[in-house]
Amino acid sequence: MITVHGVPLSPFVRKVQLALRYKGLDFTSIPVMPGDDSDAFSKISPLHKIPVLEHDGFTTPDSSVILRYLDQSFPDKPIYPSDPQSQAKACWLEEYGDTKLVESAAPIFFQRIVRPRFFNEPTDEALVTQKIEVELPPVLAYLNDALPTDGYAVGDHLSIADIGIVSPLMSARHGDYMPDAKTYPKLAAYFERALASDIVQKQLSVELEFMGVN
Ligand SMILES: N[C@@H](CCC(=O)N[C@@H](CS)C(=O)NCC(=O)O)C(=O)O
Structure with a gap:
């Protein structure tokens, strides 16, 4: 199961959602606001930034890291050119x-x-x-x-x-x-x-x- 933490209007959250849509992957969304410094969100986003990706219990922040993770985990319809x-x-x-x-x-x-x-x-x-x-x-x-x-x-x-x-x-x-x-x-x-x-x-x-x- 894939969850995206972050409001969709953030350009960085949007990157992740566009990649998921392109790959045809279902996801749910938790509309965390930028700068959320709650204990729970700080644990998965130490810089308090959105987005964070959650995939089957694994979490990672940062849109670029997330896009690479998604492409390696779901290689159909690659978003990284091969050469x-x-x-x-x-x-x-x-x-x-x-x-x-x-x-x-x-x-x-x-x-x-x-x-x-x-x-x-x-x-x-x-x-x-x-x-x-x-x-x-x-x-x-x-x-x-x-x-x-x-x-x-x-x-x-x-x-x-x-x-x-x-x-x-x-x-x-x-x-x-x-x-x-x-x-x-x-x-x-x-x-x-x-x-x-x-x-x-x-x-x-x-x-x-x-x-x-x-
Ligand atoms: N390098 C990060 C940047 C993420 C980012 O700057 N997100 C903004 C929202 S658009 C944020 O959460 N800012 C809150 C803060 O800086 O405290 C990425 O690619 O995900």
Whole structure:
């Protein structure tokens, strides 16, 4: 039995849920909030971060560690490219998604949705403007250059690169921000293809329901 600890709106929890959906694995979800420092959660997540994966009594934190564990435990529909250079490229794009892209995209969602809707606090508009006008453009430009004109980020099927890039873009989309198709044509088309896929559609419906939008 597989359980994902963490709210689905976290870009890191979303990575895990997308991978599970891609592999067709059933899972249950416990909506732990980020920073939970209860004794029970601290035992399975010493940094108090989400996600944590629980599989038949075994637990591990960290989305990247979880994705590798899942791919080794459930090798059907692999999410790691097999040849070393493609794998290195996919791991790098996942890392870039986890760092630069999350840092510049996820705060748009946090400021525009989480603060007003969940904490009854105002959006910091200056911070949103800084993210959209200053921090995001070079990150999106880099990804636009790195992506192919069609298909997946690396190779001919979905990989950790796609999961790592698409997840933070979904956070930005919740915050009403989409990459501009004129400025970032390859990235915008890539994200539209991802949004049309069954696994992203399913994930989106779960997240909208969690936000009370559906
Ligand atoms: N490297 C971790 C990062 C996880 C992470 O930063 N999660 C955030 C939520 S999006 C969190 O739990 N933050 C709480 C905290 O830092 O106390 C991963 O890939 O899982």
